[in-house]
Amino acid sequence: MSKSIMGFLILVAIIGGLGGYAYYNYNRPAMNDPTHELSIPESAQKIRENTKEPLKKFEKQMGDRVDRAKERGVDLTKPQ
Structure with a gap:
């Protein structure tokens, strides 16, 4: 594949990614309400x-x- 076609495909991918991010970021319910x-x-x-x-x-x-521990003789309210 030539470099110009590869560069064009990379550019399309970058623009698509930015478009997807903008759509996701600005079309959330919290943004609309x-x-x-x-x-x-x-x-x-x-x-x-x-x-x-x-x-x-x-x-x-x-x-x-x-309460159950106190019945068994263990006091959990005191530090060890």
């Missing part, structure tokens, strides 16, 4: 709300484990 982006406090509050229930379950489970 201006209300999609949340401020930092709102997003932090949303994360807190989503993790509140699992955290309560985890705390209850850990409390039960501490």
Whole structure:
């Protein structure tokens, strides 16, 4: 293959890659919906709300484990 054809194919590949990147970057749902982006406090509050229930379950489970360990004579609340 001649150098001019190879150079043209490389140029087409580069332009295609840039076009694909531009399409991906500018056609995301977050870019099309201006209300999609949340401020930092709102997003932090949303994360807190989503993790509140699992955290309560985890705390209850850990409390039960501490109680069972105390029944066996092991105090997990003191540092070793």
